[in-house]
Amino acid sequence: MKNLTQNERKKEIRFAIGMAAIDGGQPSDFTKKLLSQYEHGLINSTQLKQAILKQYTKVEY
Helix, strand or coil: CCCCCHHHHHHHHHHHHHHHHHCCCCCCHHHHHHHHHHHCCCCCHHHHHHHHHHHHCCCCC
């Protein structure tokens, strides 16, 4: 697994937010909180992705 510095994570976050903004999107408060945790190294990219998917996908049986 690639260990990124806080600066590298910050750049990734800015890029992702910028790409979403092109389509008119803005991160929710929930996502902003996760991005902050990721930026500070409290969670990794896999945990970030899993938390977002869990929050925003609904599985119906």
